[in-house]
Amino acid sequence: MSASHITKKLAVLFGLLLVPGIALADYTLNMTQGITPVSKEVYGLHQLVMWICTVAGVLVFSVMIYSIINHRKSKGAVAAQFHESATVEVIWTVIPLIVLVAIAIPATKTLLDIEDPSKSDVTIQVTGWQWKWNYNYRDEDLSFFSNLATDSNEARQLGADTALRDKADTYLLNVDKPIVVPVNKKVRLLITSNDVLHAWWVPALAVKRDAIPGYINESHFTATKTGTYRGQCAELCGKDHGFMPIVVKVVEQSEYTAWVSAQKAAAAAAAGDSNKTFTQAELLKKGEAVYKANCAACHQVNGTGGGPFPALKGSKVATKGPVEDHLKLVITGKGIMPPFGPQLNDADIAAVVTYERNAWGNSTGDTVQPAAAKAAR
Amino acid sequence: MSDHPTGIKRWLFTTNHKDIGTMYLWFSFTMLFIGGAFAMVIRAELFEPGMQVVNPNFFNMMTTLHGLVMVFGAIMPAMVGFANWQVPLMIGAPDMALPRMNNWSFWILPFAGIMLLAPMFIGDNFAAGQGPAFGWTFYEPLSGQYDKLAFFIFAVHLLGFSSIMGSINIIATILNMRAPGMTLMKMPLFVWTWLITAFLLIAVMPVLAGAVTMMLTDKYFGTSFFNAAGGGDPVLFQHVFWFFGHPEVYIMILPAFGIVSQIIPTFARKPLFGYASMVYATAAIAFLSFIVWAHHMFTVGMPAAGELYFMYATVMIAVPTAVKVFNWTATMWKGSMTFETPMLWAIAFVFLFTIGGFTGLMLGVAPVDFQYHDTYFVVAHFHYVLVTGALFAIIGGVYYWLPKWTGNMYSVTLSKWHFWISAISVNVLFFPQHFLGLAGMPRRIPDYALQFAEFNKISSIGAFVFGASQLIFLYVIIKCIKGGEKATDRVWEGAQGLEWEVPSPAPYHTFATPPEVK
Numbered sequence: 001m002s003a004s005h006i007t008k009k010l011a012v013l014f015g016l017l018l019v020p021g022i023a024l025a026d027y028t029l030n031m032t033q034g035i036t037p038v039s040k041e042v043y044g045l046h047q048l049v050m051w052i053c054t055v056a057g058v059l060v061f062s063v064m065i066y067s068i069i070n071h072r073k074s075k076g077a078v079a080a081q082f083h084e085s086a087t088v089e090v091i092w093t094v095i096p097l098i099v100l101v102a103i104a105i106p107a108t109k110t111l112l113d114i115e116d117p118s119k120s121d122v123t124i125q126v127t128g129w130q131w132k133w134n135y136n137y138r139d140e141d142l143s144f145f146s147n148l149a150t151d152s153n154e155a156r157q158l159g160a161d162t163a164l165r166d167k168a169d170t171y172l173l174n175v176d177k178p179i180v181v182p183v184n185k186k187v188r189l190l191i192t193s194n195d196v197l198h199a200w201w202v203p204a205l206a207v208k209r210d211a212i213p214g215y216i217n218e219s220h221f222t223a224t225k226t227g228t229y230r231g232q233c234a235e236l237c238g239k240d241h242g243f244m245p246i247v248v249k250v251v252e253q254s255e256y257t258a259w260v261s262a263q264k265a266a267a268a269a270a271a272g273d274s275n276k277t278f279t280q281a282e283l284l285k286k287g288e289a290v291y292k293a294n295c296a297a298c299h300q301v302n303g304t305g306g307g308p309f310p311a312l313k314g315s316k317v318a319t320k321g322p323v324e325d326h327l328k329l330v331i332t333g334k335g336i337m338p339p340f341g342p343q344l345n346d347a348d349i350a351a352v353v354t355y356e357r358n359a360w361g362n363s364t365g366d367t368v369q370p371a372a373a374k375a376a377r
Numbered sequence: 378m379s380d381h382p383t384g385i386k387r388w389l390f391t392t393n394h395k396d397i398g399t400m401y402l403w404f405s406f407t408m409l410f411i412g413g414a415f416a417m418v419i420r421a422e423l424f425e426p427g428m429q430v431v432n433p434n435f436f437n438m439m440t441t442l443h444g445l446v447m448v449f450g451a452i453m454p455a456m457v458g459f460a461n462w463q464v465p466l467m468i469g470a471p472d473m474a475l476p477r478m479n480n481w482s483f484w485i486l487p488f489a490g491i492m493l494l495a496p497m498f499i500g501d502n503f504a505a506g507q508g509p510a511f512g513w514t515f516y517e518p519l520s521g522q523y524d525k526l527a528f529f530i531f532a533v534h535l536l537g538f539s540s541i542m543g544s545i546n547i548i549a550t551i552l553n554m555r556a557p558g559m560t561l562m563k564m565p566l567f568v569w570t571w572l573i574t575a576f577l578l579i580a581v582m583p584v585l586a587g588a589v590t591m592m593l594t595d596k597y598f599g600t601s602f603f604n605a606a607g608g609g610d611p612v613l614f615q616h617v618f619w620f621f622g623h624p625e626v627y628i629m630i631l632p633a634f635g636i637v638s639q640i641i642p643t644f645a646r647k648p649l650f651g652y653a654s655m656v657y658a659t660a661a662i663a664f665l666s667f668i669v670w671a672h673h674m675f676t677v678g679m680p681a682a683g684e685l686y687f688m689y690a691t692v693m694i695a696v697p698t699a700v701k702v703f704n705w706t707a708t709m710w711k712g713s714m715t716f717e718t719p720m721l722w723a724i725a726f727v728f729l730f731t732i733g734g735f736t737g738l739m740l741g742v743a744p745v746d747f748q749y750h751d752t753y754f755v756v757a758h759f760h761y762v763l764v765t766g767a768l769f770a771i772i773g774g775v776y777y778w779l780p781k782w783t784g785n786m787y788s789v790t791l792s793k794w795h796f797w798i799s800a801i802s803v804n805v806l807f808f809p810q811h812f813l814g815l816a817g818m819p820r821r822i823p824d825y826a827l828q829f830a831e832f833n834k835i836s837s838i839g840a841f842v843f844g845a846s847q848l849i850f851l852y853v854i855i856k857c858i859k860g861g862e863k864a865t866d867r868v869w870e871g872a873q874g875l876e877w878e879v880p881s882p883a884p885y886h887t888f889a890t891p892p893e894v895k
Binding site (some may be wrong): 197263 | 427434493506507519522606610612648649652674681684699703709714715716724732742745750817826827829
């Protein structure tokens with residue numbers, strides 16, 4: 001590779017830093033601007049500090065490199081013996097101080113913009129669970145869980161076929177149910193946790209806030225562009241920390257209103273299921289889906305468990321034990337197993353218990369109806 | 378000498394600072410390879426998207442143990458090893474002030490290491506990851522979910538005992554046993570940095586002990602210090618942890634500053650520029666380290682005033698750190714430089730540590746930290762500071778003093794190969810992690826979205842080369858101990874200081890009669 005070729009490559013690399021929009025998707029070098037006023041401010045501040053550091057680095061490193069090249073014994077350099085100067089020390093203490101003040105002023109402004117407590121249009125309570133997010137639209141009486149999408153979940157199992165991974169829709173960054181927010185409206189997030197620490201992070205919104213049990217953290221964003229924006233849990237929360245993504249769909253107000261009505265109608269229909277009676281085949285089919293989405297992460301798809309997570313295959317609870325105990329365990333949780341009562345409706349709980357009592361050779365033949373789940377609550 | 382124990386008993390019962398220094402350094406080297414092996418597992422799993430090598434929980438255990446082993450097992454004991462060997466030699470003392478306690482501070486360490494690592498093997502499902510898997514920062518409430526937490530807590534307590542005793546010993550030695558004429562402001566800079574580091578250790582290790590004791594009673598005795606459901610506060614844990622954790626960062630880097638400040642003047646053949654300002658800058662960094670801890674937790678939801686205070690205090694650290702870099706540069710300026718192996722590592726330290734310093738400044742700016750926090754940008758930052766910072770200084774220090782310790786010169790060719798392979802591969806390993814972080818890849822995840830694939834692959838390749846190149850280091854050291862060209866007493870043409878006045882290898886007992894320092 002010739003020297004000019006290398007120079008060209010370097011120029012392209014630095015050019016990409018300046019113009020992130022045209023960076024190749026797979027070699028993104030820099031932060032992106034995001035789609036909120038705050039995220040643009042943060043991006044500007046990042047560029048400012050990065051360039052100050054780059055210039056300072058180039059200056060200091062140039063002096064060092066010059067010295068290394070010229071002040072070497074092999075070139076006959078004789079060591080000077082100077083070793084202190086109060087003037088020089090004062091100068092190079094004061095200059096960094098001035099630069100820091102120049103950084104601190106815009107940084108303070110941006111920080112105060114981020115912590116803006118003014119009134120918001122939509123309020124969503126975000127609750128971290130191991131390992132999924134719960135969203136509760138406070139003004140709409142609408143609440144749902146958001147899990148890693150099934151295709152990604154299958155592809156991320158140890159030793160899974162790599163074809164699954166490449167086929168999956170936005171591998172690891174897709175969910176079964178995204179949250180939807182209106183464009184150009186101020187959205188307030190109330191972030192908390194049900195178990196351990198999590199952190200809700202969507203880079204394009206410049207929101208990263210810890211979800212802490214016992215605390216309600218507040219954060220805001222106003223998206224100025226419609227589209228789908230993705231993020232991930234940013235605070236280590238245990239085994240499946242890498243597998244609880246966040247998807248935010250920013251839509252026009254009219255579409256948002258329609259989405260809310262549709263969600264409410266769907267929730268009402270699901271609640272209706274709790275009063276129905278199903279056949280065993282229906283329950284098994286539904287139960288398998290619920291199991292894969294909620295239980296397989298710990299107890300494994302084949303029910304064998306592993307480590308601190310007990311096997312369900314052949315276990316006392318899922319075979320010989322009474323149905324009521326099985327239901328209670330699912331509803332209230334135990335130890336590190338979270339309670340599923342608040343996460344699943346009666347039909348889902350009945351289905352998953354039916355499934356667990358009849359899968360992997362657990363041949364109890366039991367059929368558990370939603371009414372039993374309701375009674376066990 | 379006939380009544381001296383030999384064989385294993387020599388090492389078990391020794392109170393000699395050189396023997397104990399050697400044991401600290403070998404312990405550290407062993408842990409470096411164990412922690413390095415964990416890092417190889419991490420990079421192998423991250424080599425491409427998808428899960429190929431280990432379970433997610435095993436991966437978390439690897440990141441946790443890699444961090445703990447490197448911080449508490451490799452870097453800190455290596456620095457104490459240097460202190461044991463060099464502080465008495467550099468201040469003209471016959472030994473450490475408290476030799477029997479010195480023996481005990483070392484011999485606690487291997488047991489702490491076993492206690493830390495053993496839980497991996499306790500249980501019937503090795504592949505599930507049975508050891509600690511809650512991150513080296515062991516945040517509550519996640520750590521409270523771990524079923525073998527007591528092992529971890531007792532390991533931390535033992536490490537704390539060892540560090541505190543080691544620090545008391547170093548302070549007592551430096552303050553009481555300096556040769557006549559060696560005033561505080563005549564001490565070599567390495568001694569100064571360790572004096573300040575020892576005070577930091579004594580101040581913060583008890584805080585860490587307090588944190589893990591609260592974890593212990595929360596887990597086993599029904600208290601609720603960190604349990605919100607019982608009226609406790611999970612954020613309190615982070616405040617207590619980082620009140621220890623931030624000074625801990627300087628505990629690992631200040632002695633590295635000291636080593637580099639010994640090496641650069643030697644090979645520039647010119648006295649250290651701004652000795653006094655280097656001492657003051659070290660003290661200033663140590664002081665600031667106590668009042669900036671919450672910059673590790675900007676995202677917990679502090680009030681804006683708190684975020685502003687911690688941002689201002691944090692970026693202030695850039696000032697004394699910049700002063701240090703300027704002083705090293707000025708020491709090289711108009712020197713008569715040669716580039717023996719220790720100098721190569723020291724120069725690489727100054728360049729690469731400075732990059733870590735710059736990213737540290739970026740991270741200190743709170744509103745932008747909301748984007749950087751808990752991403753690979755942070756991972757890149759602290760590896761530039763701790764690997765190309767602390768570890769490079771340690772390796773440089775070994776190459777600097779090894780001829781004095783063994784009496785033999787090592788293979789210069791191999792040691793330069795070691796340097797160039799390491800210096801290049803470490804940047805292939807860590808530099809792309811800046812890009813990954815800025816593009817949005819969180820840290821501590823075992824698998825990632827496809828857009829992160831390329832830089833992860835490059836980073837992993839760098840990691841494998843960097844890891845393998847440390848085997849050259851092991852080979853060079855063993856070969857040097859076994860023999861080689863005899864080193865002169867001064868070893869390096871420009872070396873100054875009392876340690877170069879004694880023969881090479883340094884005799885078992887040195888300075889039985891204190892030297893006179895003018």
